[in-house]
Amino acid sequence: MKESGIPFRKMAFVCVHERAGEAACANADRGEDSGANLVELLREEIHKRGLKGKIRVVKSGCLDVCAAGPNVMIFDGEGKAVYFSRVTAGDLPAIIAALVSG
Ligand code: FES
Numbered sequence: 001m002k003e004s005g006i007p008f009r010k011m012a013f014v015c016v017h018e019r020a021g022e023a024a025c026a027n028a029d030r031g032e033d034s035g036a037n038l039v040e041l042l043r044e045e046i047h048k049r050g051l052k053g054k055i056r057v058v059k060s061g062c063l064d065v066c067a068a069g070p071n072v073m074i075f076d077g078e079g080k081a082v083y084f085s086r087v088t089a090g091d092l093p094a095i096i097a098a099l100v101s102g
Pocket of ligand 1 (some may be wrong): 014016017018023024025026060062063064065067069070071091
C-alpha cells in the first residue's frame with residue numbers, strides 16, 4: 001500500500017441515495033433538486049470550466065444526515081471541509097464557488 005494526499009484539489013460528495021417511503025437525497029419527488037440531478041449539473045459546470053481532473057464530483061451513498069438533504073460535502077487536500085444541506089438546484093452557483101475557491 002502507498003499512502004498519499006488526495007489526487008484532486010477538492011472533492012464534492014453528493015448524496016444520490018434513494019429510499020422508498022422516507023426522506024432521501026435522491027428520491028424522485030425532489031425533482032430537479034434530487035441529488036442525482038445535482039451531481040450531473042455540478043459535473044457539467046466543472047467540465048465547462050476546464051477543471052476536470054482537478055476537482056472531482058463524486059456520487060455518494062447515504063451520508064447519514066438524510067433529514068437535512070439533499071446533502072453535499074466538499075473536502076480539500078488540506079483537511080478543510082464544507083457541508084451544504086437542503087441544497088436546491090438554485091444553490092449550485094454557491095457550491096461551484098466553494099469548489100473553485102482556494
Ligand atoms: S439519503 Fe442523503 S444523507 Fe442519507
